[in-house]
Every structure is written in C-alpha cells, then in structure tokens.
Amino acid sequence: MGLSDMIAQFILAGLEQSDGAVELSRGSLAERFGCVPSQINYVLTTRFTPEHGYIIETKRGGGGYIRVIRVRLSPRDLIMHTVNAVGDGIDSASASALLQNLRDALGERLTAVIAAACSDRALRGVEPPERDGVRAEILKQCLLRAL
Amino acid sequence: MGLSDMIAQFILAGLEQSDGAVELSRGSLAERFGCVPSQINYVLTTRFTPEHGYIIETKRGGGGYIRVIRVRLSPRDLIMHTVNAVGDGIDSASASALLQNLRDALGERLTAVIAAACSDRALRGVEPPERDGVRAEILKQCLLRAL
DNA sequence: TATACTATGGTCAGTAAAGGTCAAAGGGGA
DNA sequence: TCCCCTTTGACCTTTACTGACCATAGTATA
Numbered sequence: 001m002g003l004s005d006m007i008a009q010f011i012l013a014g015l016e017q018s019d020g021a022v023e024l025s026r027g028s029l030a031e032r033f034g035c036v037p038s039q040i041n042y043v044l045t046t047r048f049t050p051e052h053g054y055i056i057e058t059k060r061g062g063g064g065y066i067r068v069i070r071v072r073l074s075p076r077d078l079i080m081h082t083v084n085a086v087g088d089g090i091d092s093a094s095a096s097a098l099l100q101n102l103r104d105a106l107g108e109r110l111t112a113v114i115a116a117a118c119s120d121r122a123l124r125g126v127e128p129p130e131r132d133g134v135r136a137e138i139l140k141q142c143l144l145r146a147l
Numbered sequence: 148m149g150l151s152d153m154i155a156q157f158i159l160a161g162l163e164q165s166d167g168a169v170e171l172s173r174g175s176l177a178e179r180f181g182c183v184p185s186q187i188n189y190v191l192t193t194r195f196t197p198e199h200g201y202i203i204e205t206k207r208g209g210g211g212y213i214r215v216i217r218v219r220l221s222p223r224d225l226i227m228h229t230v231n232a233v234g235d236g237i238d239s240a241s242a243s244a245l246l247q248n249l250r251d252a253l254g255e256r257l258t259a260v261i262a263a264a265c266s267d268r269a270l271r272g273v274e275p276p277e278r279d280g281v282r283a284e285i286l287k288q289c290l291l292r293a294l
Numbered sequence: 295t296a297t298a299c300t301a302t303g304g305t306c307a308g309t310a311a312a313g314g315t316c317a318a319a320g321g322g323g324a
Numbered sequence: 325t326c327c328c329c330t331t332t333g334a335c336c337t338t339t340a341c342t343g344a345c346c347a348t349a350g351t352a353t354a
Contacts, residue, residue, distance in 0.1 A: 002209065002210045109257065112292040112293075113261060113293050116288040116289050116291070117261070122281075122284045122285045122287075122288040122289075123281065123284070123285070124284065125273075125277055125281040125284055126272075126273055133272045134269075134273055137270070137272055138264050138269045138270070138285070140269075141263040141264065141268060142264050142269075144263070146256065146260050
C-alpha cells in the first residue's frame with residue numbers, strides 16, 4: 001500500500017471516530033507521514049472529492065486547518081443526486097468514485113456489476129472521443145433501473 | 148511449449164495456490180520470463196478472457212498491478228454458457244432473451260439493471276455498426292461480476 | 295493605523311514508476 | 325507456401341510524489 005493510501009486510511013479512521021468530520025493540520029499530517037505538505041493536497045484531491053462524497057473546507061494563515069466532511073444522504077436521494085451529477089459524459093475514474101459512494105445503497109453485487117458495465121474494458125470497442133458519453137448513458141440507465 | 152504457454156501456466160499456478168486470485172507486476176513477470184512487458188498483455192488477452200472465466204483488474208502508475216481473478220460459484224455453468232453464447236456481438240433482442248433465461252440466477256433487480264446497461268437506449272451514442280460488439284462486451288463483463 | 299513578520303494552506307510543473315495499445319516482424323504447422 | 329499465432333518495440337496514459345513558488349490570515353510593532 002502506497003503512502004497516499006495510508007494517509008487516506010488515517011483520515012478515514014478519523015472520520016469514523018468523529019462521526020463524519022475531522023479537522024487536520026496539513027503540516028503536522030505531512031510530518032507524521034514524512035512527506036511534503038503538498039502530498040496531503042494530492043490525497044485530498046484524488047480521494048476525498050465531492051464525487052467520493054466529501055466536502056473539504058480549509059483556512060490558511062495562522063491557526064489554519066483542513067476540514068474533511070463526509071456527506072450522508074438517504075439511499076434514494078443519493079442515487080438521484082448521482083444520476084443528476086453524471087451529465088453528458090463521465091470518465092472511468094469519476095464513475096467508479098460515484099459508484100463507490102453508492103455501495104451502501106446498491107449493495108456489493110449490483111455496484112460491481114454496474115462498475116463492470118461502465119469499465120473501460122467493457123467499452124473498449126467505443127472510441128475514446130465518444131466513450132465517456134456512452135459511459136454516462138449506461139450509468140444513468142443502470143441507476144434508474146436500480147432505483 | 149511456447150513462452151505464452153509458460154507464462155499462462157505460471158499464472159494458473161498462482162491462482163491455484165491463492166484460491167483464485169493473484170496479483171502480478173507486469174514488469175517483474177516480463178523480466179522473469181525475459182520478454183517485453185507487452186507479452187504479458189498478450190497472454191492475458193488470449194488466455195484469461197471472460198470466455199475463459201477470468202476477470203482482469205489493473206492499476207497503472209506507481210505501485211500499479213495486474214490482478215487476475217478466476218470466477219467460480221454455483222450458477223457458474225449456466226452463466227459461463229451464456230458468456231460463451233454471447234460471442235463477439237449480440238443484438239438487443241438476443242441479449243434480452245439470454246438475460247431472461249438467467250433471471251432466476253441473477254434476481255429481478257440485477258436482471259433489470261444489466262438489461263438497462265445493454266439497452267439500445269443506453270447505447271444510443273454508439274453507431275449501429277459497432278453497437279452489437281459493444282453490447283456483447285458489456286454483457287460479458289456484467290455477467291462475470293454478477294457471479 | 296500601516297507595515298512587517300510568521301504561520302499556514304494552495305498550485306503547478308516536473309520526474310518516476312507503473313501498465314496499455316497497436317502495428318509490424320517472426321515462425322511453425324497444414 | 326500460406327495463414328495464424330507469437331513476439332517485439334515504439335509510443336501513450338495514468339498514478340504517485342516532490343519541490344519551488346504563491347496566497348492568505350493572524351500577530352507584533354513602528
């Protein structure tokens with residue numbers, strides 16, 4: 001497991017303990033993991049995005065902080081919200097992030113199946129220019145049926 | 148026995164030892180067999196396909212990997228038979244018919260979702276000439292994940 | 295009050311480390 | 325010989341991590 005994954009786990013653990021919201025110090029966290037501060041930003045922007053179901057609030061300057069907040073909606077709202085968030089096109093990474101966020105609402109098996117339907121592997125017969133558009137359509141149709 | 152067969156055997160042996168799922172490093176494997184990395188892709192795409200009953204998961208970048216998963220479970224034969232029946236392309240009507248046969252094995256909701264993923268509606272962004280090929284790929288990937 | 299210092303966090307481009315794709319060349323069997 | 329399966333290598337994409345430089349907020353001081 002890479003550094004980024006360990007940092008992400010640490011944050012996740014904090015969220016678990018504190019009911020969905022933690023406040024971090026970028027500098028201290030970086031020091032704890034022996035990396036440069038910007039590594040923390042990397043972890044946040046790749047693993048704690050709105051698509052993953054998180055909100056980030058920060059403040060600079062003296063006494064600055066980074067707050068990570070996990071968003072929780074009802075299963076139905078979550079699915080509807082996701083359908084609306086998909087838009088006309090979605091890349092592979094964003095689709096999996098969205099789907100992971102729906103895991104509880106959809107169940108393990110359904111999530112895996114929809115992820116498979118949206119995977120680049122399944123869509124390798126579609127040329128890249130149109131691939132994200134097709135993926136978006138498949139994802140939306142699946143989610144609507146799962147509702 | 149050719150190089151590809153030896154590599155395939157090596158992977159098979161790993162699957163045997165680890166209960167149906169192995170994680171490989173493309174670079175290391177290639178080095179071990181003294182071939183170019185893309186040779187590994189060749190082996191995977193010719194011998195560990197959905198038709199053979201395998202799922203491939205990969206991650207690029209630092210700490211990347213290739214995971215080979217052998218599908219197992221009880222309704223396996225029925226589903227594998229279907230996967231093989233799909234072939235390189237399948238029209239909308241045939242896909243629905245195939246899915247209806249699997250209704251008991253998959254359950255109502257899953258069947259509906261996979262049908263949605265394979266629908267012309269979901270694939271309206273794919274031009275008819277290629278549509279059946281894309282549908283076949285989606286269907287196979289979904290069925291393997293549904294096992 | 296205005297200015298300067300200090301303490302934070304943010305951005306972005308660059309580097310390295312994987313894996314992916316595809317077309318062309320090679321080789322063995324019918 | 326011809327065809328199909330193998331093998332190779334050049335080029336591409338994605339992910340991880342780092343460091344230099346930037347922006348902002350609080351605090352001390354002239």
